[in-house]
Amino acid sequence: MKTKIFKISMLFLAATALVFTSCSSDDNDPAPPPVQATCDDGIQNGDETGVDCGGSCTACPTPTTVLTGSINEDTELDASETYVLQGSLSVEAGATLTIPAGTTITAEVESGEETSTYIVVQKGGMIDIQGTASNPVILTSANGQPGDWGGLVIAGDATTTEGVDAEAEVGGIIYGGTNDADNSGSIDYLIINYAGAQINSESQYNGLTLYAVGSGTTISNVAILNGTDDGVEFFGGTVSASNFYLENNEDDAIDWTEGWNGTLTNAYVVHTAGFSTVVEADGANENPSLVNLTAVSTVGGTALQFKKESGATITGLSLSGYDTSVLMSDNGPLANVQIEGADANPNLSYVGAPTVDIELFGWVNSAIVIEESQLSGSLTTDLTLDPSVDYFLQGSFSVEAGATLTIPAGTRIVADVESGEETSTYIVVQKGGMIDIQGTAANPVVMTSSNEQPGDWGGLVIAGDATTTEGVDAEAEVGGIIYGGTNDADNSGSIDYLIINYAGAQINSESQYNGLTLYAVGSGTTISNVAILNGTDDGVEFFGGTVSASNFYLENNEDDAIDWTEGWNGTLTNAYVLHTAGFSTVVEADGANENPSLVNLTAVSTVGGTALQFKKESGATITGLSLSGYDTSVLMSDNGPLANVQIDGATADPAETYENVATVNINDFAWATGNAEAQSATLTGSLSTTLTLDPSITYFLNQSFSVEDGATLNIPAGTTIIADVEGGNETNTYIVVQKGGTINVQGTAANPVVMTSSNETPGDWGGLVIAGKATTTEGVDAEAEVGGIIYGGTEDDDNSGSIEYLIINYAGAQINSESQYNGLTLYAVGSGTTIDNVAILNGTDDGVEFFGGTVSASNFYLENNEDDAIDWTEGWNGTLTNAYVLHTAGFSTVVEADGANENPSLVNLTAVSTVGGTALQFKKESGATITGLSLTGYDTSVLMSDNGPLANVQIEGATADPAETYNAAATVDVAAFSWATN
Template structure:
């Protein structure tokens, strides 16, 4: 009353010239047409504020302090919350529809700014869907204020009159039917003020609130801590929308036992905690219809201690962890749709809550989802912002059209046993339009991410097939086939299909993409099919063509066709890194002579590349195969002429290894982590380069390692000379003077240098030029490649070679000049060469042109000229050499020419099954040989130019032509099992 008197006195002083009367029941003041209650005095027919009445223009809009009497706010006003506003026991705060309350908080006051409904008090929030009540903050930052706190008199494991972790609020009692009022259509934003790491406010905090309290249609958005937290109590609530609250969307503890019905959680921010966190004793609350969606992974449901719940209608999408029993509590405490919770399940399902029921929230941030099922008889365009779930067959009927925009994701959510009934089918007369892009492909995948989870995409067309008109597919009783070869089933661009290939039985299976009699009017471009249980793509007749296909680790065939398919597949890349797949291509039935243009397939596990059954065939151009045990398999002995590969009949004896005709980089949009990379080596190397053993390298011309550079080749690396006819002599690797090579093969993983055609003389092998002495002098020019070699540094190092296999080298320039497997020009003694196998060369295995280098552990098999050759005064040592000759027409096991640098052969074994010459010495050449073993040669020692036998010392004596030289100890050939595969 003192305040009121003071205001009256002030009014009297301010307007003393007016006629004033005292307060009375009828106001007693002068009549006036205009209300003037803003002056603080009754006027006319007003009910004056000075008499305890109401005046809307004069009402205080600051919410602060304690409310001990009932109060109704005015929806036409915006209320400001600057500190704690406490509704005391016995009072009710009524908030009409459309009211807005704004927390206007100074920094540091966040935790003291909140609304609390104390035990015995009530709140009545009367929002509607068209006019919700809103509680927000002026700064619009998460954690700006403490939200709405309600303390009730129901039970809690903390007992009666417990003290809350926030605001010292007293809560809890024994009245489980306690009534704290009613909430309807309320939006709370930016709450969740942080006291410390253990104590925080939430958006809506419910302390021991009782079951007579009604809470319906609440949205809690952008909170710093939890959206809603139940501290014991029995209250139930429904229709909750919780978006981007940084800790938990829904949290409970202290034995809450109510029900939360129809909850929709959205997470589009990084770092949130959970969609649900439950702690403490298990009051077994119920979540009925709970949908949660994350675009950033995270944990969905977390249960601490012995907490639990009964959950029905659970739908989760996008979480990394679905169920987390934080303290190893029993999974039986958490019942989900009638079964114990299973952390291995995704719980992806049709959303059990319709996002449209929260349109009243007017949020611009939603991560929507939807389910595809049933039949589509009209045109439907999907929304790329929605994640779609396929939980059964979705059939695009005749006249229907399914349009799938770039970036759309469709997830097959399949219960065990339903795999073969879960697929998308475009029926005859229906259309599909997949509008993916390289930046935003369309993705069709499965929730369980296991091969065979679902049936993939099936398209049925009206083109011809050997099965006739209206044939019935082996899957789904789908009708296909007709007489319109130009039929169109739509368009597919940039589509990824994963985990398809559901198995009906041993004879019938779905594939990733199944094309039944699809016509040439259909366009299919840029498709990736990965980790399927059956085929990647299969053509059942039809005339459709397709291009740019990436097929990875499909367990049956990558590409399959039958029933007379006659289209073209252009630019296909197949990857096999799993055991047990069937083929890269399987063709069956009548030969419609389809075309494969640019087909690259690579396997790290062997297997069959191309298999043709019955009389099937194809025209194949640009074929590149790597790593298959069998290249062409005519399963039923069909004619090889039916399979034309690069203009010739298929040849199962050929490897078809070639430079990849399709660039793997063209499929970067797939973002696959499984790649078998290939690369081309060519040109000059002027800086250090280390190759990658996981990449297959192709030598397309000369690769020259220049002075100052080092080429490092790790163990297990494969280099394949891919040579066009006529380019053999320009295809080799050369290490120039001053350069180095470091071949790091091992017994288990040697480095391999070979050729794609696998024919002797395909390429020029490995050439090393050093700076040691040679009878040709300094900077001599090699007979091959105009390579400069020779100097005065006999200790020069050109690097190191260990465990190297060289095959099919020895390209022929002319009768006087040839490449070898390994050509060593004036290589110095600082170079180390150990464990080298040179096999099936057209010319020499290894030839030393002067130099001082030594080498050891050489295996030389069926090189057509000489196994070991030297000239120009080579003076090094070759230790532990094994030569095999089982071909007619070779030259020698050893040929030595020119000036005698007296090199040493220590432990030299040579075996021939075809006679021939073992050791041949020209001019004045010679050697010191210890532990010589020769077997099977017609001529043991041949002094070609009648040089002195004394130049050739064998086991301490002058060489003799007669020998016999079979008493030495043979080099153990098993030392070379790493090269021979024995």
């Protein structure tokens, strides 16, 4: 074996062989065997015509050269030799290392030596990598494990925010200067594998590390694979690069810092294993450019991450499979990142057709195969798509008669639409064709658009052979599609677990595509578990036909969620409609009435609007209807007979709100929504039966929600209710338990129930109101100052339910100049009601107010309620035990009592103020018995506003004395309310 060692200079070490021979004097001995050629002993022997491989030897070993130490003069490697890297190899200033096409350098690393094994081109040195597509240069490791070695490092003389002669985090490498045109050589067709050695817990080597490398350097056609840190990292500098393939580098594929301002053109990133990001940028923004960046992930993750003030200009971006597209980690300005000429938008996925052709990197010979495919034109034979492939829809794709398109679970089809091509971009299953969508809850089939804008494309259209009032072979308003026949049992295939997003392309002023359009589709077709989101026209529209469908989720389709015409007479079962943006209706029906059925239809609106609209003679039979938040429940636009619309067994009544408990659970569609916003429901209208909320759902309160006489509202631990209030609607937004109704708040210290507001501003909403049947000085069936609420009776032991561990925040909406809502308002609530562990915070009026009644309560925490923390009137005579009041902002009082004195009790009341003020205020004849009183920081302890008798107020067994400060030690420990304050 011949070995060359590069160390300071090139030395050749050869072995010297000693050959021992003997001869026999016995002439009768057999002839000795012929001498065999020995091709590495330095002697001419056997049939050699010269010494070893300098002669005729053909069994010559491949020379192995160890690379280590420093190169101080120009050196060219030999592609026919085997090179082993042991330790670091440093190309010094003034020297050039030339690596011809086909050369392989293998890092042979002992355990623990990974970080000292790398190739570095020092500042002033040069490297010339001369690979070709057929013979790339390869830098790899013998162990074949990520993180085996430190990769290739180049230090240049260009600018960096670290200044001149900065020192790198590894190897004491010096870099950086003032020569932005600095030339460190050239790289073409290079593969770097298994780099990323771990320096310490914060630092690793990269595959290719570029320290202040200048624009005179040329870098093209580089593949960096299987690193434990970044693929390529730019530390400042001005170098540009092109044609990069980056596969499964565990931290970032592309990283820069220190003000790099070059351009990277045509980069393809693949993530099929755990990783961090496609791009990570940090530090000052010198506005580098990325031109044509395509990244594909099969494992989710983050695509583009920018830290501090970093940014870039990116054109030709295509991301596929990432959970997060853009992340500004340090709240840097999104405007620093320009993508396709606009500020980066984290709400966009930037999914789209690849801008870099994977075939450009065929020379890498990666074992990972990334396929992409376009759908366009006509399908005349059966085709099964591949869920591992990204499909891009360009123009229309038509499944012709006799053909079947099968779409397995997890397949993604993206409409890649140029402006002006929206109406010609759709999928159509022609009459006689079939589609088989095989999604699952875990892996639905997704049809979406690259622009992610409503109206981007035409959705999915199916034409069948069933009956329609348009007759046989009718022509659709789009695409010249022919539909309709006489076979009501026609089968156009099956759909299960399908998401359609951003459809509804505008055809003309009168017509648009829908998400799912069904032309005369027959009952042999099965359609279930479909979500249609963000369309500019209808979610689903039935043009005649007999098909039935089930489990539909329809969110923010701008015209109608569900539409039918031409005599559809199937059934839609379990549909949930959500409107949180401008729209038309939940249902629009037009034309002849073939009496289709809707079974379990729940629709929620936060923006008002019309629910059910019927035109001409249309109608339906609807059971299980629940509407919430709509201005109009039923509208007969053309004076058609209301009797055509049967709702829950009776003729439709526009005077009814149909605000019933939801008949369809939104959680059934978590497979389609996949986000916290969609895991929500709206509370509004009236509850006439028993309803138990789901703590996994966020509930939005839109205007009032009334628990009626005989109804029960159960709120489990951990439930959150958010008052989502438009300006001007504050006083209309509250929860009320009517006289005879029941509420059970079932919070715990670990999981309290929370009632708050979306704006998080005091006075946002009206809080929780409970009306009971106990006595009040207002008599029987008194009317409250708000909402026409009726309260009061003769049942002092009346039971309105129970409250345990409840937080109420931001209540106190202003009714008029004299009246406001409170956090918790108790109208004639009886002693059978239990109220314990309640925190009321940041209200603009009182924390809790008792209007008569006999209810007792305990463990109240009241912080910064701007009028009174505790208020009573109308002869309340219960007991409040263990209350802690905190005032750190402007307010009125700890206690305000008014009216007749029924002598209620306060047991252990601790109040602390940092802003002075009055503690206990009594008006008219009111009074109380108070024990365990502790006041701190108040200017006035007791105020009798109307000269009522002080004897009505007994404190610690004696008549109240305004001259006393009552500043005893706290009788209630604020730590007991950590469940509400942490």
